[in-house]
Amino acid sequence: FRRFGGNLLILGAAVAFMIYGILSSDRQQRLQITPLALTYSFVLVTMILCIPFAIFEIIRWPLDPSGIRASHILATIGTGLLGTAIFYMAYQKAIQLASEVTASLFTYLQPIATIIFAVILVGEAITLPFVIGGTLAVIGAGMATNKT
Template identity: 35%
Template sequence: MKKLDDHTKALIAVLLAVVAGGGNAVFTKIALREIPPFSSIFLRWFIAFLFVLPLFLREKPKIDKDFGYAFAVSTFATINIVMFAFGVRLTSASVSQMIYAGVPMIIAILSYFMLKEKVTRQKVIGLIVGLAGVAIIIFSPLLHGGLDLRASVIGNFLIFISTISFSLYTIFSKKLQKKHSPVYVLATYIINSMIVGLVFGLFDFVTSPGWYLHISMITVWSILYTGIFGAFLFYLLYQYAIKHGTPVIASMSLYLLPIAAFIWASILLGEKLTPGFILGSILAFAGAYLVTKKPAPTAYS
């Protein structure tokens, strides 16, 4: 049997990641109806920790300065999930996931400055078109109004901040994987997020006392989903895609996640498409396509 090359392995990991994490935004939003943000973060990543721990210990990792550096890098990912947890409560699951489609474009920009990668004319056009699309999605509440207009814009902006943080984490992850496995990199992320969720989650018992006494089964299933599929499996596959491909290839999963997110959101949350969302999505996908397709010959260094 012909052995799969790294590019194919990366694409397979991307597709599996989409299958695993497609409902993450929706189930996170459902869980946040009854569980405060930081407590939700702790529960989600504690579940992920239970799954990654056996794999992590199997590698017999050394807790040295490299672990400290990996732990520091994972802070970008933790900021991402904190901003997402607060942002998704104020906006729709579909919009929140669509904003993440801008991650490949952000990575392309950061790669130019941090990894000294060349930017082609095609990528420049793609970045402009794609970022315009993401901007339309972020401010789409202004186009159709509504009682939660201000909250929606704030929520969209928080999600945008989380995409920048996640993009930085993706680039640094590629550097980490020169010496460490995807499991090692993921484990530091999970431990970091779990600690942050635990520490700040203690304040939830003051601001939202007794929240744990009123948990429905849909919330329980939502936390289990986000912990097992949305955290452990998705990010493990994402790290494998980075290892066998590039940060941009790995972030391709974020092009497909909005489609899965909208299907889940329409079924479970009754969310509807808006003109601003449709227009912004078309531009974001077009921009992402231009950024990631084979570059044209002319380049700017």
């Protein structure tokens, strides 16, 4: 059941992201909201909704600040700015300029950007599975945008 439950969570996340894309497009067109304002609202609401879970986790597993290193802080900032803020800004801009379907192709390319920044910021190694997966992601995104 644990694997099935995990698969259900992944399916739920995919459906939620689809709804997010559709609602984003609607809000941008109907209310004339900019991609920056929409991204800010998304991040703010997400942060507020995560607070109860963060409190629960801190109570259950108390934080030991002595284990926090500068590299941890740098990785957190990098993930927040590059992996979240810039990705969602680009996603909203793609929705504004094209469509939800075109913008959804960003999700295929996000892992590629993530590994590039991981190599630069924390010295991760590029592995064969990443090269294969990245190649398949680029091919898939290209095939999805091909108007044949």
